[in-house]
Amino acid sequence: MNLREKYGIPQSAVITIAGTVGVGKSTMTKALANALDFRTSFENVDQNPYLDRFYNDFEKWSFHLQIYFLAERFKEQKRMFEYGGGFVQDRSIYEDTGIFARMHKEEGTMDPVDYETYTNLFEAMVMTPYFPHPDLLIYLEGPLDGIISRVQERGRPMEQETPISYWEEMYGRYETWIESFSACPVLRLDINDYDLIGRPHEVESIIERIGHLLEQTTMLRK
Ligand SMILES: Nc1ncnc2c1ncn2[C@@H]1O[C@H](COP(=O)(O)OP(=O)(O)O)[C@@H](O)[C@H]1O
Numbered sequence: 001m002n003l004r005e006k007y008g009i010p011q012s013a014v015i016t017i018a019g020t021v022g023v024g025k026s027t028m029t030k031a032l033a034n035a036l037d038f039r040t041s042f043e044n045v046d047q048n049p050y051l052d053r054f055y056n057d058f059e060k061w062s063f064h065l066q067i068y069f070l071a072e073r074f075k076e077q078k079r080m081f082e083y084g085g086g087f088v089q090d091r092s093i094y095e096d097t098g099i100f101a102r103m104h105k106e107e108g109t110m111d112p113v114d115y116e117t118y119t120n121l122f123e124a125m126v127m128t129p130y131f132p133h134p135d136l137l138i139y140l141e142g143p144l145d146g147i148i149s150r151v152q153e154r155g156r157p158m159e160q161e162t163p164i165s166y167w168e169e170m171y172g173r174y175e176t177w178i179e180s181f182s183a184c185p186v187l188r189l190d191i192n193d194y195d196l197i198g199r200p201h202e203v204e205s206i207i208e209r210i211g212h213l214l215e216q217t218t219m220l221r222k
């Protein structure tokens with residue numbers, strides 16, 4: 001019996017991983033997908049034609065980047081649907097609007113009219129009964145200084161050159177955002193409570209918690 005069967009996780013489940021830049025979403029996505037024998041849906045950072053330009057000039061490229069991410073995530077959503085689920089997704093679509101677009105609009109680096117156009121499009125595409133929400137959102141959290149060290153060590157120059165204040169602002173917004181997030185059930189994990197690189201077997205206890213939570217939410221729906 002594999003871990004998915006052992007903990008009663010449906011073959012069709014879609015699990016999305018959320019959290020600030022550098023917190024460990026991609027690492028978690030790989031580990032969970034591997035242990036559950038699920039497919040992965042990653043953000044393709046290296047192939048993103050706007051990301052470098054965006055970090056060099058937020059005001060100029062905010063709108064273009066958000067539209068690009070929306071199109072990419074929607075394509076991924078379609079792919080997950082076509083396979084009938086069984087996916088772990090690196091970052092949820094909800095963070096694009098709830099964290100990034102909103103932050104840039106409120107910080108004055110996204111034009112308010114562009115923001116309005118973007119959110120209208122987002123709501124028309126995503127906030128409808130036709131858009132299947134994930135079965136579970138895993139929210140990764142931990143101390144900011146450790147997360148910033150991970151960003152620095154990972155070594156994407158555009159992120160290394162970005163002022164710490166940007167990551168601080170984002171971090172605070174994530175803390176507020178998760179408190180009111182309600183599109184699907186949430187499992188919060190503190191990154192100091194596991195280490196998927198140093199102690200990879202710890203993925204099992206995370207899968208056990210996922211199984212319990214999915215079981216509870218299925219019972220509540222009955
Ligand atoms: N448990 C861990 N201990 C130490 N470093 C980690 C751990 N998990 C992830 N990292 C490292 O932190 C960096 C950011 O992780 P990543 O999974 O890419 O985060 P995200 O996808 O959230 O941006 C990567 O260099 C990764 O290898």
Ligand SMILES: Nc1ncnc2c1ncn2[C@H]1C[C@H](O)[C@@H](COP(=O)(O)O)O1
Nearest residue numbers: 020021022043045066069096100101159
């Ligand atoms: N919607 C977004 N707006 C701006 N920047 C974004 C958005 N989604 C992701 N990003 C950036 C943040 C990081 O530099 C990379 C990848 O994020 P990561 O958390 O490392 O997966 O893209």
